[in-house]
Amino acid sequence: MDDLRVTRRGSLLRLGGFLAAALGVGGLRLSDRAEGAGPEGVASGQVSCVLAPEQTEGPYYIDGQKLRRDITEGRPGVPLLLRLRVVDASTCKPIKGAAVDIWHADALGVYSGSGSGNRTFMRGIQKTDATGLARSRSVWPGWYRGRTVHIHVKVHVGGNVVHTGQLYFPDPVTDAVFRRKPYSRRRRRTTRNANDFVFAQGGKRSLLGIRKSGSAYVASITMGVHRS
């Protein structure tokens, strides 16, 4: 137990439960907030926080985007509410005031700025609150040639980029979403998580947790980063 490491993106809450079971500590109480379970474990030397995998930013990053929650600019798609949490990978404590900078293709698989014209749709920045949480509103991204469905992310802390990654979706849920308009107007996608060359480099640890909320989906993940 001395060298227990979290080797996959699992919730710290689940890890807490696992620890409690493994240690036989029946009375161990853990906060129901994921970040609440972390520091206790770190302090006891039994947990090292999960570092989000670095992945290529790709060719479509445009810096200097707007600070805004809704990044759709009215473009169609299945509503997606993003709950992206930033924690310090060495302490598991939330990082307040981090700028979470996201960009992705629209429902038809097109990036703003990839042609002439609009350079801002499906792009935007939100600052994390005291619990490390940044909330954005978008639509489920469409696919484009050669890639599985993904969202790009950069995390800035104190003006420095501390993380560049990509976030992924469970394929069965994407399949369900893509049966709806406007996604269903396109041909079937060719690349899924299992045959995506970027996903292969740690993508499993960047899979968003998905739950349904009315007609929208809520997508959540905790990203462990180093502050500098």
Ligand code: FE
């Ligand atoms: Fe991309």
